[in-house]
Amino acid sequence: MGLTDWLGAFGRAEASDLSHHLERGYEAALLIQSIELEHYNDRPVRPELELALPRGVQDQVLRRFRAALEVCRQSLAVLEPSRGELLGQELRQLQLIETVVGRYDPRRQPLPAISRSPEVLPRSLLGVVDQVRRQLDPKAEANMVAGFRRRRDSTLVSLRILLLMVLVPVLLQQVSRTYVVSPLVDRYAPDHGFLSYPRPQLEERAVERLRVYRAEIEFDALLTGSRLPTTDELHQKLAERAQELKEEADQASTHAIKNVLADLAGLGGFVLVCLFWRRDLQVLRGFVDELVYGLSDSAKAFAIILFTDIFVGFHSPEGWTVLLDGVAHHLGLPAQENFIMLFIATFPVVLATVFKYWIFRYLNRVSPSSVATLRNMNGGG
Numbered sequence: 001m002g003l004t005d006w007l008g009a010f011g012r013a014e015a016s017d018l019s020h021h022l023e024r025g026y027e028a029a030l031l032i033q034s035i036e037l038e039h040y041n042d043r044p045v046r047p048e049l050e051l052a053l054p055r056g057v058q059d060q061v062l063r064r065f066r067a068a069l070e071v072c073r074q075s076l077a078v079l080e081p082s083r084g085e086l087l088g089q090e091l092r093q094l095q096l097i098e099t100v101v102g103r104y105d106p107r108r109q110p111l112p113a114i115s116r117s118p119e120v121l122p123r124s125l126l127g128v129v130d131q132v133r134r135q136l137d138p139k140a141e142a143n144m145v146a147g148f149r150r151r152r153d154s155t156l157v158s159l160r161i162l163l164l165m166v167l168v169p170v171l172l173q174q175v176s177r178t179y180v181v182s183p184l185v186d187r188y189a190p191d192h193g194f195l196s197y198p199r200p201q202l203e204e205r206a207v208e209r210l211r212v213y214r215a216e217i218e219f220d221a222l223l224t225g226s227r228l229p230t231t232d233e234l235h236q237k238l239a240e241r242a243q244e245l246k247e248e249a250d251q252a253s254t255h256a257i258k259n260v261l262a263d264l265a266g267l268g269g270f271v272l273v274c275l276f277w278r279r280d281l282q283v284l285r286g287f288v289d290e291l292v293y294g295l296s297d298s299a300k301a302f303a304i305i306l307f308t309d310i311f312v313g314f315h316s317p318e319g320w321t322v323l324l325d326g327v328a329h330h331l332g333l334p335a336q337e338n339f340i341m342l343f344i345a346t347f348p349v350v351l352a353t354v355f356k357y358w359i360f361r362y363l364n365r366v367s368p369s370s371v372a373t374l375r376n377m378n379g380g381g
Contacts, residue, residue, distance in 0.1 A: 025075025256332020
């Protein structure tokens with residue numbers, strides 16, 4: 001049993017390393033493509049050319065290019081022996097790395113400046129031949145089984161780290177609030193004013209409730225036909241009710257302090273998970289990328305439209321208003337209407353700009369058919 005567990009752990013570690021190298025190489029290949037698109041008019045990088053940039057900026061771009069190319073070569077050297085284990089989106093990522101590395105192979109003949117001669121065989125036909133060759137390989141079955149095992153281990157690691165990222169902060173927030181924060185705040189709040197900061201909106205709410213309470217007393221007296229309370233009796237009842245409202249306001253203020261401290265503890269737990277399980281986070285990122293990019297073109301376009309309409313669409317201000325009001329109430333802060341309107345006027349616009357930039361820079365290269373489908377679903381916009 002111990003040997004089986006050891007072998008399983010070794011297999012998961014190997015799968016994690018393979019996913020790590022694939023993710024690093026893929027990101028480096030995308031970085032090289034972005035440099036080509038931004039500075040070299042979608043052509044290969046040529047260090048001897050002088051760009052319309054300051055010398056220091058050009059040197060920095062070339063350093064980033066050389067570092068990314070070295071990462072691609074190292075990743076390709078590790079991934080090439082395990083090529084048979086890759087399927088679907090992972091294989092497409094490896095092919096992108098191979099394309100970028102092959103473009104800068106020193107043994108490759110330089111391309112003509114304007115045009116190049118057509119290939120002898122279409123690239124699609126060469127891909128079919130390579131796929132048939134890999135399927136006829138005697139080790140194809142073993143590679144396929146190893147690939148399924150690696151993807152299974154990657155899925156298990158991703159689900160585990162995802163549960164840790166959700167459960168650890170939530171449990172730490174609840175446990176710390178119940179057993180640590182609440183007793184300490186209740187013990188020291190009466191003696192330390194900073195543990196119960198003033199809340200003007202609570203005072204305004206208490207005054208309004210006190211006014212309603214006085215109107216209720218008079219209404220009940222008129223409705224039942226009894227005499228109205230005298231000034232002294234009314235003053236006594238209002239004083240008792242005011243004391244109750246003050247205690248409720250103090251309790252609400254201390255609850256806000258408890259929420260802030262407990263949320264900080266939960267945030268600390270989330271940071272610790274991210275620090276101690278960084279390799280698992282890389283596996284999770286690769287798993288999410290494979291899951292997202294592995295969707296069909298229609299599914300990608302549908303998810304993008306749904307996300308943008310919810311968070312940056314024309315009908316999203318109501319949702320942001322409810323969300324900000326809830327956060328302000330949880331933290332014990334006044335829900336300032338001016339701040340909410342300013343946030344709604346700026347943040348969704350910035351988010352939409354970032355999203356469009358991601359579509360233009362990355363999705364347009366990785367899945368151009370998804371971008372075309374998205375434009376058609378949006379009415380050509």
